[in-house]
Amino acid sequence: MPLQNRVLPSGEIVADPARGMFTGNRGVLHDDAQRLKSARWKGKAWICCALHFKGWQRRVMTPGTWTELFFLDEAVALAAGHRPCALCRRAEYTAFRWAFGGLTAVEMDAALHRARVGRDRRQRRYWIETNCLPDGAYFLHEGQPHLIHHRQAYPYSPGGYAAPVSLPRGVAQVLTPEPTVQALRAGYCPALHHTVSGAVA
Numbered sequence: 001m002p003l004q005n006r007v008l009p010s011g012e013i014v015a016d017p018a019r020g021m022f023t024g025n026r027g028v029l030h031d032d033a034q035r036l037k038s039a040r041w042k043g044k045a046w047i048c049c050a051l052h053f054k055g056w057q058r059r060v061m062t063p064g065t066w067t068e069l070f071f072l073d074e075a076v077a078l079a080a081g082h083r084p085c086a087l088c089r090r091a092e093y094t095a096f097r098w099a100f101g102g103l104t105a106v107e108m109d110a111a112l113h114r115a116r117v118g119r120d121r122r123q124r125r126y127w128i129e130t131n132c133l134p135d136g137a138y139f140l141h142e143g144q145p146h147l148i149h150h151r152q153a154y155p156y157s158p159g160g161y162a163a164p165v166s167l168p169r170g171v172a173q174v175l176t177p178e179p180t181v182q183a184l185r186a187g188y189c190p191a192l193h194h195t196v197s198g199a200v201a
Contacts, residue, residue, distance in 0.1 A: 006018070072159075075176075115178050
């Protein structure tokens, strides 16, 4: 049985056997039996990490240590409210920070936390015209998360993206937090899964 450690663009954490391009964490969320407890984060630093770094190895969901979460690609991590790790993804962190407005990690984490979850502890969403969204952003179309890439909409699944459809017109509900959308507009380019046409990971 797969562990409950796969993050969706909606921010939900589910059990799915498909492998992702990135890992990351929100603190210690699991118990000694490798099961998630009720909390879905501990602290405001939600990061997106490289799968491989300096040969380090960990046993997933080791008791008492941070909970390894997994994302299909970086766009999913961003939609769920994460940012690049300053240790294992330093270049990406620096690029994201400057696209974010030059804030410190603590300042970014505080801004992201206000934007990604509401008082009900659910993902905070908002509405905007789809033609105003930048590449790398996620929105809902017919109830399903879609990624914008080269002005097309790619339907998401945990295993990869389906064939793109024309970008729908009108207002849509956006999953990617507003500050991150601004960073995407400012030029930050997330690494995308190979099922996106023309993606560069």
